[in-house]
Amino acid sequence: MAPKEESRKLNRFYFFFMLQVCISFTLFTIFLKMKKDSLTNExxxxxxxxxxxxxxxxxxxxxxxxxxxxxxxxxxxxxxxxxxxxxxxxxxxxxxxxxxxxxxxxxxxxxxxxxxxxxxxxxxxxxxxxxxxxxxxxxxxxxxxxxxxxxxxxxxxxxxGWIEKHNTTINFTIPKKTKLAAWAISNWNPNSRRVKYYGELKNHLQVDIYGRLHLNMPRDTQPELLSTYKFYFAFENSIHVDYITEKFWYNALYSGCVPVVMGPPRENYERFIPRDAFIHVDDFSSPQELASYLLSLDKDEEKYKQYFNWRSQYYVPLQDDxxxxxxxxxxxxxxxxxxxxxxxxxxxxxxx
Missing domain, CATH: 3.40.50 (Rossmann fold)
Incomplete structure (x- = not known):
């Protein structure tokens, strides 16, 4: 091979080699900056x-x-x-x-x-x-x-919150229950519907109240604590279309309780979850009638378990953030x- 031709090939090799090095260095620099930019805005x-x-x-x-x-x-x-x-x-x-x-x-x-x-x-x-x-x-x-x-x-x-479907049918294990009913509330307004409803309900049913001015509930053990209750009262602070908050999704369902809800109509809840997953206060003529039904479920284990049938196909994903x-x-x-x-x-x- 002629010296000039060999020199040209060598020059082309060095050129493409250096080009590749430059590209790789540029991409590596971008990668490093992107790692930094995940915490900044550059x-x-x-x-x-x-x-x-x-x-x-x-x-x-x-x-x-x-x-x-x-x-x-x-x-x-x-x-x-x-x-x-x-x-x-x-x-x-x-x-x-x-x-x-x-x-x-x-x-x-x-x-x-x-x-x-x-x-x-x-x-x-x-x-x-x-x-x-x-x-x-x-x-x-x-x-x-x-x-x-x-x-x-x-x-x-x-x-x-929401439910997602399991990839396959599973056998859901109901958490061990040692207590009857719980309710966590931070805004205790005596004139609100939910507090007035509880004022009648407590005459017929024992409910453990957590929150400000009531029992303390450590946040890091909240799901474990609530899971020991058969029922959780997911009473919303106001009644509006689709307004179904973490009281229902996290405090009750994720913790493994049967939710007793006060919020939009039953049909609204059923847009998001099977009808046999919760109990609605509007299905009862009075707080006393609701209390009687919950007490009957407490004594009828098989009937109580029916409120967990939906869990063989669905679950409530935890939202870390x-x-x-x-x-x-x-x-x-x-x-x-x-x-x-x-x-x-x-x-x-x-x-x-």
Missing amino acids: LPEVLATVGWRKPTLILLWTFPFGQEFLLNRCPEEFDISGCFYTADRTLYSSAHAVVLFHRDVCTTKTQLPQTPRPSNQRWVWFNNESPSHCPNLAIMNNLINLTMSYRVDSDIFAPY PWTVSYCRVCKALKDAPTFRTIASIEKWFKD
């Missing part, structure tokens, strides 16, 4: 430096109630490929969506973004409270593009979002 800029298309940037205007959690840590079932979450408000003008947690921004409009809004940026209204505890809804008029709440008709359905799960839903919703539109009145929709 990823969009990192990708831009190497000419990659910026991801869909989702800005959390606030952490709900100031409870911070790690971003971009979604479970695999929430495909967030192509999205990046941040809480850095300096990225507001680059954000494709801004998630506004209602209770953090509802006092005054000054709590909302004040910088001119970029064209086609979507504002997502996130709320997990019932209309009875959701003030100043009118402040959101003509501002919101997507809704996220426990309501099924939200653009982004973010329930307090409910806030994370809710926000993880935003990415897919943006990918599937309909044509850009603005909701004239959140209040009219949410209070219907």
